[in-house]
Amino acid sequence: MKLLSLRASIAIALLSAAATVSAKPLVVCTEASPEGFDIVQYTTAVTADASAETILERLVAFTPGTTDTVPGLAESWDISEDGLTYTFKLRQGVKFQTTDYFKPTRDMNADDVVWSFQRQLDPKHPWHALSLVGYPYFESMGFQDLIKSVEKVDDHTVKFILSRPESPFLRDLAMPFTSIYSAEYADQLLKSKKTAEFNSKPIGTGPFILTRYAKDAQVRYKANPDYWKGKVPSETLIFAITLDNNTRLQKLKANECQVALYPKPDDIANIKADPNLKIDEMESMMTSYVAINTSHKYLSDARVRQAINLAFDKKSYIRALFGEGKATEGVGPYPPTMIGYDTDSQSPAYDPEKARALLKDAGVPDGQVFTLFARNGGAVTNPNPMVGAQMLQSDLAKVGIKIDIRIMEWGEMLKRAKNGEHDMVFAGWAGDNGDPDNFLTPNLSCDAAKNGENYARWCNKAFEEAITKAREITEPTERAALYKQAQQVFNQEQPWITLAYPKLFVAMRKNVEGFHISPLTNNNFTTTGVK
């Protein structure tokens, strides 16, 4: 398969057109401080926004606002017939950023790509052990087993050999943890024993150069004058770190920032009514759900899980917690915007009578107690866990099930849920790359049931076969059919109460142009400017 860089050329043309917009600084109210700038050491979206979406780039890129992949630092690529060898032709003339702490002597080449992957892959690599907690994303995506080798063919060609065919691989190469670093800069730091600076003084090929970072206050960037796509519309980009979402909205209203990420669902109407503001919304790649622990007594019986689903008034839950039009009712494990979504499946309709009958059939005694874990504090996938848990508790009480709610701090909940101490747990998943495999393998595969990441501890042979096969083939129609099959098994077995697919919102001033909200919750300001 050969993909020419036509789409990249269109992107460049669009960018040059947008570049004429203005040189006013763009201030974005973000919700937290980045943990650092060496993104491969971290997993959070806010750190990715501050490093991978500004300073660094990857071989493949997502078109802003979509999950479509386009050439990035690689101009084109070939995939072998067996799906095991990927050969990337690198773009020539791409320069690393020049700052007061680093002046590159050469352009980006195959050495940089090999360095960026070997660092995470090879335990003997001089930089490998320098990350204290390892490379969490790389490891959680199973890359150390997937990639057999990364080789330099010539200065502008790199070859990846995989241990098995992996359909989502190209999309994975657009994700933050596969960012390309300057090997020359890394060598300099290693020689001068300043390796810690790799995380605080980053160098990449991206559109913005970091100029100042003050924790919990601001991250400042200036436009990269040597950027290979040409100059970006905003000469200065500032992330104003504003922890509280009420304050973010007030700052936006006072024009102290021009973009405010993730307003509260309650504030959407208020923003829409303000003549100076506008709102961008999108169906996200997120699912919020309650996992039912299928390894526990009674809950291992599919009839009991079906009964729990029938007894829960999901529509009222969505209306109360998200509000009308701010989330779509959940059916299957992943949202309808991805391939293979089973449009024939329906969410179980609220039917307490039928639920009671099923519970009786399954021999569940009246007053049976199940524990329900929920975290304290809200998240996008679950705006108010306490209220959500109480709604589920009151609905299940009507069919004779007692729910013991345990609200706990996030870290504690993760640990206990991974140990399988729960009967049910409120959870959520945000997709990383727009591929269904990214939802199904980590959350519902048999491997994940063993390591606890699959909170339902559900391992089903037919489901497992379908998702494994779909991961290995690239033909879209065939993959879609397999995923449809997997969803039908899921909907029959109901290891989750699939609650909702929340929508994403970003509020901004009317004079902001060129911002594309992304379904993957990454925020990229390469094409954004203030009029």
Next chain:
Amino acid sequence: MFSFIARRVGLLIPTFFGITLLTFALIRLIPGDPVEVMMGERRVDPEMHAQAMERLGLNKPLYAQYIDYIGKLAQGDLGESLRTRTSVWTEFTSLFPATLELSLAALIFAGVLGLLAGVIAALKRGSLFDHGVMGISLAGYSMPIFWWGLILIMFFSVSLGWTPVSGRIDLLYDIPPVTGFMLIDTLLSDEPGAFLDALHHLILPAIVLGTIPLAVIARMTRSSMLEVLREDYVRTARAKGLSPARVVFVHGLRNALIPVLTVFGLQVGTLLAGAVLTETIFSWPGIGKWLIEAIGARDYPVVQNGILLIACLVILVNFVVDILYGFANPRIRHQR
């Protein structure tokens, strides 16, 4: 006086060890560890988890970890944040000036207004002013900081546009940090207007953070003042024909200040605790938010040493207050 100070210093040592032991134990009692929290909902490979814990030195028995910790402390090494890989001291010194600047501003606001309101209320006991001050201070004391901050922002910043919504300075000014105190750094920079802008940004957060201490100081000053005004020496001062101002400020207030001084010392702890909320509302980059985040991420070195540094500071302030108290009231010095 020397033995008084020696006794106070002697008490500091067990307090210091108590704090190290308490923070060390408490953060480890919470389930979850730094590696697990970082992985979040993702898979934690047991082998990778074990390697990471070994690199962090968290695979050793607890007593060995505590000995390591105390050993490093003795050498003045506060360790590195597990998340940001920056030294705890660097992070603390970059964030603390913001908290200190805000706390001092709040304390000045609370101190000046509180003393003034308290004295006048005491002098006009039973008047409308007195009832008004006491009523308002009770309301101020019970005010939920989060709500109060947002109300002030909505009214003064959004509706009237008098004050900025949040932050320490307009981000269009790029002020390089020299001392970390924005008011000083803006004076050192060449940016005209930056100092006034920084001062402008300080007003609302200082009012919000100072509200509770203001209420406490006003009430304390009033009751202490009322007590002193009833003393014989005040009556004598009046009888010998001193001016009312001299009676109130020299004979009355000076003696009434003794308990108020203690309250001032104690308010430092309240200010640091209140700073967490105020910093969150006003996006003020101080140590409150830093510690809360560190607890969530199980960033052991930051939690242990951050709390230790703050505790040392509170102890130090109270120690100074004790000494001042000793000076102001000689009877304290001789008590055993």
